[in-house]
Amino acid sequence: MSLNVLVVDDSAVMRSMIIRTLEMAGVDIGQVFQASNGEEALQQLDANWIDLALVDINMPVMNGEQLIEEVRRRSAIADLPIIVVSTEGSQTRIERLQQKGAKFIHKPFTPETIGQIVEGVTEVANDNQV
Amino acid sequence: MRHTVSVADMKLTTSGEDLLITHSLGSCLGVIIYDAVASVGALLHVMLPLSTINPEKAVDNPYMFVDTGVPRLLNECYKMGAKKGNLVVKVAGGAKIGAAAQSGDFFAIGSRNVTVFRKILWKNGLMCKAADVGGTRPRTLSLDMNTGEVLIRSDGQVTAL
Amino acid sequence: MTTRYDQVLQDVAAEAFSTLGFMFPMDEGDSADAGPLADPVVAEVCFSGPQSGALKVAVEPQLPAVLATNMTGADDQAPAEQQLDAFKEMANVICGNILPRIAGQEAVFDVHPPEICRQDAPGPGGQCVAQAGLLLDGGRVEVSLFLNA
Ligand SMILES: [Mg+2]
Numbered sequence: 001m002s003l004n005v006l007v008v009d010d011s012a013v014m015r016s017m018i019i020r021t022l023e024m025a026g027v028d029i030g031q032v033f034q035a036s037n038g039e040e041a042l043q044q045l046d047a048n049w050i051d052l053a054l055v056d057i058n059m060p061v062m063n064g065e066q067l068i069e070e071v072r073r074r075s076a077i078a079d080l081p082i083i084v085v086s087t088e089g090s091q092t093r094i095e096r097l098q099q100k101g102a103k104f105i106h107k108p109f110t111p112e113t114i115g116q117i118v119e120g121v122t123e124v125a126n127d128n129q130v
Numbered sequence: 131m132r133h134t135v136s137v138a139d140m141k142l143t144t145s146g147e148d149l150l151i152t153h154s155l156g157s158c159l160g161v162i163i164y165d166a167v168a169s170v171g172a173l174l175h176v177m178l179p180l181s182t183i184n185p186e187k188a189v190d191n192p193y194m195f196v197d198t199g200v201p202r203l204l205n206e207c208y209k210m211g212a213k214k215g216n217l218v219v220k221v222a223g224g225a226k227i228g229a230a231a232q233s234g235d236f237f238a239i240g241s242r243n244v245t246v247f248r249k250i251l252w253k254n255g256l257m258c259k260a261a262d263v264g265g266t267r268p269r270t271l272s273l274d275m276n277t278g279e280v281l282i283r284s285d286g287q288v289t290a291l
Numbered sequence: 292m293t294t295r296y297d298q299v300l301q302d303v304a305a306e307a308f309s310t311l312g313f314m315f316p317m318d319e320g321d322s323a324d325a326g327p328l329a330d331p332v333v334a335e336v337c338f339s340g341p342q343s344g345a346l347k348v349a350v351e352p353q354l355p356a357v358l359a360t361n362m363t364g365a366d367d368q369a370p371a372e373q374q375l376d377a378f379k380e381m382a383n384v385i386c387g388n389i390l391p392r393i394a395g396q397e398a399v400f401d402v403h404p405p406e407i408c409r410q411d412a413p414g415p416g417g418q419c420v421a422q423a424g425l426l427l428d429g430g431r432v433e434v435s436l437f438l439n440a
Contacts, residue, residue: 010404011380013362013373020364024255026215058383058402087387091396107384108311110248112257179315180428242315249313253364 002030003122004049008041008067009056009085014107018054018085018114025115027122038062042070045077052121055102057086057093065093068100081121085109135173138194142172142206143275151272155223157240159196159247159263160271162220163203164278165212171275174203179242196246204254219256220280220291221247222271224263240264260291296393296421296436303388304348304423304434311384312377313361314427328431332375333408334382335415338390340400344438345415346386347408350378351430358429379405389436393420 005022007015015034022029033048035041037059044050053071057064064084072078082102088094094104103117135141135152143150150173152160161174174193181188181195192198207217224240224247244263251258262269262282270283271291280291308314331349338344359369359377369377382405390400417437425432 011376011383013359013369013377014380016363020255024257058387058404060404063401087384087402089388089391089396090399093399107387108307110310111252115257241309245309245313245315249361252313252361255364 002028003051004030004033006033006035006041006044006048006050006053008035008038008053008059008064010036010059011056012036014056014085021111021114022118024111025118027118038064038067038070041067045071045080050077050080052081052083052118054083054085054118057084057088065097068097068102072100083117083121085114135175137175138177138191138199140172140174140193140199140203140206142170142210144169144171144210146275148275149272150275151270153270155269155271156225156227157223157238157243159221159223159243160269161200161203161247162218162271162273162280163207163212164218164220164273164280165207165216166218166278167216168211168213169275170207170210170212171273171278172203172207173271173273174199176200176243178239179246196243197250200247200250201254204256214256217256218259218278219251220260221258222262222269222282222291225265225267225269227266227268262289262291294420296389297423299392300389300421300434300436301423301425303392304385304425304432307381307384307388308425308427308432311362312358312381312429314358314429317426317428328433331410331433332378333410333412334379334405335408336382336386336405337403337415338386338400339403340390341394341398342438344417344436346382346389347415347435347437348378348382348385349433351432354378354427354430354432361429375407379407385434389421393436 007018009015033044035044039062055064084097084102085105087107132149133141141150152175158177163172176196176199177194179196181198188195188198192202224244226238226240267284272281282289282291328349330352333349336346355374355378359374362377387402415437417439419435420438421436423434
């Protein structure tokens with residue numbers, strides 16, 4: 001079963017790196033949606049069925065942490081699997097995000113790390129779909 | 131049969147009976163490609179990161195440099211029927227040897243080799259399945275075509291990669 | 292005397308350029324006496340939190356193109372917009388990684404979106420607490436970290 005993915009990052013190059021990594025990892029991707037801040041991401045989530053979101057923290061307009069809080073508040077999308085891909089180095093904030101059910105990937109990443117974590121999460125996402 | 135790969139060289143086989151092995155990987159990289167479906171296996175022992183320091187030498191022997199050796203290695207495997215989707219890529223070596231062991235990590239040949247290797251895989255859309263790079267000890271690397279097993283021998287210890 | 296973070300900044304920048312940008316340092320020492328960068332492209336990342344300040348990254352003009360090509364894995368030269376995007380993201384990554392190294396893992400910072408500055412723009416305020424120069428295979432890089440009092 002292929003997964004619809006939302007990639008949220010204010011850098012277009014970073015978004016394309018993440019998408020390329022998902023393809024290389026052999027993740028069965030359906031549609032790919034993109035957003036360059038949290039607000040755009042919420043619009044995408046309203047308009048489309050999305051199985052998995054990869055979310056940056058440092059973004060203008062609405063940052064990734066605010067986005068995740070907002071997602072968890074909305075009953076229709078509260079269970080969305082989220083992977084944070086960020087330079088964040090604060091243990092305090094990482095733990096805060098993990099408590100909200102997000103996985104964490106640190107930038108700079110190697111494609112192999114993303115591949116491993118996404119594989120783990122997509123297994124769960126696939127189970128949710130069934 | 132056992133085939134030993136020397137420095138700046140590559141060996142490729144389609145025989146399930148073969149063992150490919152290379153010794154004394156220091157700052158050099160040992161790169162293994164294995165496609166179980168097509169029964170294609172190859173081992174590259176490559177020395178230096180960039181061919182730009184000596185382009186003639188790279189024409190003469192592409193397996194001396196990472197930026198010419200790895201693309202050539204991939205091509206040779208594809209020619210023998212290997213498929214990108216079935217390729218398993220593994221790498222070992224890139225250690226800090228001799229004087230480099232004292233200086234900063236990023237200036238050592240070994241870590242440059244690793245960076246260029248990662249760049250070429252990324253460009254070719256390939257993931258590295260397993261890596262044992264860095265450190266200060268030399269390694270011996272082998273691929274058993276019968277099982278696909280990749281072994282590293284270092285300091286008398288054998289580990290599977 | 293204020294603590295200097297030159298070596299930490301050097302390590303963090305080299306790691307970011309190598310892991311994310313597939314670039315590596317050429318021989319040590321070459322960059323130190325090479326003089327100021329000619330015609331640099333400059334990105335600045337401001338941050339606030341337990342401490343506020345800015346990270347400034349200046350590179351030789353050809354470097355953003357190499358960086359964008361490396362990061363996208365493309366064969367062709369990346370368009371100008373993408374080159375600056377890649378460079379800004381690199382500045383963001385260096386900034387995000389240096390902050391916990393100087394302020395500890397508990398500190399939570401707000402890292403603002405990176406911006407490209409004009410060459411003649413006044414530098415960020417505050418005190419420069421770290422400076423590092425890298426000579427990469429894609430060109431020279433100078434990174435400086437400023438902290439407000
Ligand atoms: Mg960002």
